[in-house]
Amino acid sequence: MWFFRSPEIVFGEDSLSYLSTLDLKRVVIVTDRYLKESKVISMVKNSLPASAQIVVVGDVPAEPSFDDMLPSLENVRNFSPDWFIAVGGGSSIDTAKILFALYERPDLSVYDITPIVKLNLRKKSRLIAIPTTSGTGSECSWAAVVSERGEKRKNELASKEILPDIAILDPKMVIDLPEEQTRNTATDAIVHAIESYVSSWRNPYSDALAEKAIELITGNLPSVLIKADNIKAREQVHIGASMAGLSFSNSQIGLAHALGHAFGALFKIPHGKSVGIFLPSVVRFNYPYCSDRYDRLNAIFPEDIREKKLDLTLENFLNKIGQPLKIHQMGIDEKNYSNQVETIVELASESTGITTNPRDANREDIRNIAMSVVNLSK
Amino acid sequence: MPKFPSSQWVEEYAKKLNENDAYKDAGKTWEGDLVFVVEKDQSFPKDVYIYLDLYHGECRKAVYAESLDQIPKAAFTYKGPYSNWRRLINKEIDPIQGILTGKFKLEGSMMKIMRYTKAAKEMVNTATMVQTEF
Numbered sequence: 001m002w003f004f005r006s007p008e009i010v011f012g013e014d015s016l017s018y019l020s021t022l023d024l025k026r027v028v029i030v031t032d033r034y035l036k037e038s039k040v041i042s043m044v045k046n047s048l049p050a051s052a053q054i055v056v057v058g059d060v061p062a063e064p065s066f067d068d069m070l071p072s073l074e075n076v077r078n079f080s081p082d083w084f085i086a087v088g089g090g091s092s093i094d095t096a097k098i099l100f101a102l103y104e105r106p107d108l109s110v111y112d113i114t115p116i117v118k119l120n121l122r123k124k125s126r127l128i129a130i131p132t133t134s135g136t137g138s139e140c141s142w143a144a145v146v147s148e149r150g151e152k153r154k155n156e157l158a159s160k161e162i163l164p165d166i167a168i169l170d171p172k173m174v175i176d177l178p179e180e181q182t183r184n185t186a187t188d189a190i191v192h193a194i195e196s197y198v199s200s201w202r203n204p205y206s207d208a209l210a211e212k213a214i215e216l217i218t219g220n221l222p223s224v225l226i227k228a229d230n231i232k233a234r235e236q237v238h239i240g241a242s243m244a245g246l247s248f249s250n251s252q253i254g255l256a257h258a259l260g261h262a263f264g265a266l267f268k269i270p271h272g273k274s275v276g277i278f279l280p281s282v283v284r285f286n287y288p289y290c291s292d293r294y295d296r297l298n299a300i301f302p303e304d305i306r307e308k309k310l311d312l313t314l315e316n317f318l319n320k321i322g323q324p325l326k327i328h329q330m331g332i333d334e335k336n337y338s339n340q341v342e343t344i345v346e347l348a349s350e351s352t353g354i355t356t357n358p359r360d361a362n363r364e365d366i367r368n369i370a371m372s373v374v375n376l377s378k
Numbered sequence: 379m380p381k382f383p384s385s386q387w388v389e390e391y392a393k394k395l396n397e398n399d400a401y402k403d404a405g406k407t408w409e410g411d412l413v414f415v416v417e418k419d420q421s422f423p424k425d426v427y428i429y430l431d432l433y434h435g436e437c438r439k440a441v442y443a444e445s446l447d448q449i450p451k452a453a454f455t456y457k458g459p460y461s462n463w464r465r466l467i468n469k470e471i472d473p474i475q476g477i478l479t480g481k482f483k484l485e486g487s488m489m490k491i492m493r494y495t496k497a498a499k500e501m502v503n504t505a506t507m508v509q510t511e512f
Contacts (some may be wrong), residue, residue, distance in 0.1 A: 114488035115478050155489065193487050201475065349404070350493035355474065362403045 004250050005160055007129070007140060010237055011169040012305055013231065016130070018168060019085075026053050028081040030072075030096035031088045032060045040132050040173050043282060044087050046227065055079045060095045065149040065263075066110045069095055076103050084153075085128045086164070087173075090136030090271065093129045094144035097162040100127045110146065113157040121161045129164040132173045134238040135185025135272055137192055137245015139167035145263065154261050156352055159165040163274065169242055171235035175271040179225060182237075184246075184272030186221050187323050189213065189241035191275045194283065194310075195254035196247040197297055198290040199356040204253035209243040214300045216240030218317060222302075252356035255348075260345035266340055267332060276323050281309040281372040282357075289359040312377050316355040327373050334374050379511045382467065383416045383426050383460075385442035387508060392430070394439035395504045402435035409433055412486070414493065415457030422460030424452035447474045452484030464512050473498050 010018045010211070028046060035041055036058030045054060057072040075101055084103075086096030101113055104121040114220060129139035138144070142163040148153045190213075196202060197210040218239040220233040227233075259282070261276030265273075287294060287309070298310040303344075305316045324330050327337050345366045348354065356362060361369075380386035414428040423494055429449035431439035443449045456473075458466075462481045465471045474480040474495055483489065491498065 001481075002475065003479075109488075111489050114492070116484055116488055156492065179405040201472070346407075349496065350475075352492060352495050355499050360400065362400060 001205055002201070003099075003160075004203070005142060005163055006246055006250075007164045007167045008147050009140070009242065010351065011242075012235065013171055014169040015168050015174065016043060016047045019128075021045070022049070022083075024049055024052045024083050026079065026081045027055070027083045027085055028079060028099070029054060030054065030060065030084060030099060031055045031058050031084045032062070033058060034054045034266055035132065036090075041087060043172065044085060044130060046182035049140070055081070055308055056100070057095075060092045062091050063145075063147045063154070064091055064095050065147045066098070066150050067356040069098055073102055075100055077106065080124070082125050083128060084125060085130060087130045087132060088129065088138075089133040089181075090138040090145065092373040093131065093164075094146065094225065096127060096129070096305045097138075097164070099146045099156070100125060100145065101159070101162055104231055104286055106196055107137050110157065111155075113144065113159050113162060115158050115160070117159070119159055119161040124164075126165045127162075127334070128166045128168065130168045130173060131238075132171070133177060133181055133185040134174050134234075134241040135186070135188040135244075136193050136246060137189065137241060139164055139169075140242055140245040143249065145261075145346070154265050158202075161244075167242065169238050171231050171238055174234055174238055175231060177228075179228065181270075181319055182221075182224060182228070183323055184237055186195050186217055186224075186272070187235055187276035187318065187321070189217055189244040189274035190314075190317075191256050191260070191272075191279050192244040192253065194279065194297060194314075195256055195353070195357075197253040198286060198358045199254055200358060201250075201252045201356050203251060203373055209247035209250075212295070212302060213240045213244035213247060216243070219300050220304075221321060230297040233259065237240035254282065255285070255353060255359040255369065257368070258348040258351035258353035258357070259344065259366065261351055261353075262344045263370075265347065266343060267330075267337075269330060273330065276318060277325060277327065278369060280314045280318070281310045281369045282312060282324065284352070285361070285365065286357065286359045287311065309329075325373070337374060338371070339368060344370050379509045381511045382441065382463070382508075383428060387510065388428050388442040389507050390438050391428075391505060392437045393435045397505070398500060398504050400501035401504055402498045403431060404435075405494065406435040408435070408494050408497055410454060410490075411452040412454035412456060413452040414462050414463075416454060417457055417459045421464075425491060428489065441470045450457035450507065454484065454491065457480060458482035459467050467508075467510060468501060469502070469506055471502050473502045
């Protein structure tokens with residue numbers, strides 16, 4: 001027995017207009033400080049019914065801690081919204097999920113947001129997610145990542161009740177996404193698709209979505225990186241990233257995410273970059289345990305970059321799109337990194353991604369993979 | 379071959395757990411005791427309890443009990459009907475998916491236990507290493 005969970009997904013050009021068809025009276029828009037005065041927020045506001053009252057929570061920092069969210073919670077409670085609309089990347093969407101849960105249930109602690117606690121949400125409001133990046137998959141997932149202030153750790157909160165009710169995938173929302181973020185977030189999506197495809201919790205639904213996600217992203221991302229306003233290619237990458245999100249949300253992630261969360265938290269590296277760097281080594285480590293599956297995914301990559309094995313294809317692809325494969329390419333001192341590898345191993349060992357990886361990895365295996373991004377091809 | 383659940387099975391399980399390097403590695407920072415509750419169902423007539431005192435990758439104490447009074451109160455409880463335990467030990471149910479699908483219930487700090495999912499998996503793997511009669 002297992003489940004497939006998904007929000008209602010509205011996609012394609014002009015999908016933002018769907019907002020005007022909803023009965024929205026009091027709306028909290030949750031976004032970050034860079035977007036709050038931007039065109040995308042104006043587009044969302046202009047798509048809402050004219051009578052809707054709006055409050056913008058616009059101070060979500062990158063990778064927020066719960067403490068960062070607390071001041072906004074009071075404003076939200078005073079406003080009494082009937083809808084939350086998250087507009088942004090993973091941090092804004094995850095923050096909206098938590099504000100939504102704690103607005104609905106003021107008696108809860110953020111740490112109650114776990115799969116074993118029945119939250120009984122949606123008594124007062126509902127949640128819409130409108131991603132402005134193509135990669136985190138947060139709009140389709142029942143997880144929220146919250147950093148812990150003072151600790152170099154990210155908590156992975158999860159509950160089926162924080163899955164957004166509606167996800168809107170309008171390519172206009174990502175057309176101005178800078179090249180660096182386009183690359184990083186799409187890399188994250190590729191890692192989602194590949195890890196979910198070999199996860200020990202994989203299932204026919206997650207398989208189908210992962211395969212299509214790889215096809216859409218790898219077939220269109222290079223075009224987007226050459227011509228940022230190629231809206232058709234943008235749309236395909238956006239849909240592919242969301243499919244990858246649905247895939248991992250319904251099957252789980254693996255070792256590249258376990259390492260990437262630890263590495264990203266320690267060195268403040270953007271999430272896509274921090275998971276992407278480990279992916280080829282993780283694929284190499286897992287290969288004997290899921291070669292058929294990796295070979296099947298490999299066959300989906302565009303022919304011009306495809307190698308005999310998926311790990312090599314990935315190195316080609318990541319090179320082609322300009323994603324670093326070694327830490328010195330990120331400007332990180334290798335000695336400093338090596339000194340902190342034990343912390344990375346420790347944190348990665350505690351990640352849930354370690355459990356669903358197709359091959360069991362002990363601390364030595366994790367250490368070897370962590371060190372595989374050092375010392376080569378300088 | 380010890381029968382599940384029984385004091386012989388628990389003794390054998392604790393021995394295998396202490397011999398399992400993968401568990402030792404995954405549970406090396408874990409501190410806390412837990413109780414497995416095997417609940418009665420159509421295939422098994424009564425509730426029984428398996429108390430485990432786990433500390434830094436070692437099982438310091440393992441007790442089989444037919445009453446809660448016979449064991450200390452533990453920080454964590456993992457409970458489910460006998461038939462589901464049988465499927466778990468036969469690797470037909472993943473221990474975490476077992477919770478998410480309602481086949482097992484976990485009581486205790488989820489935040490803490492979520493950091494030790496690998497150790498939980500190894501605990502189930504160890505159970506499969508015990509030659510078990512049902």
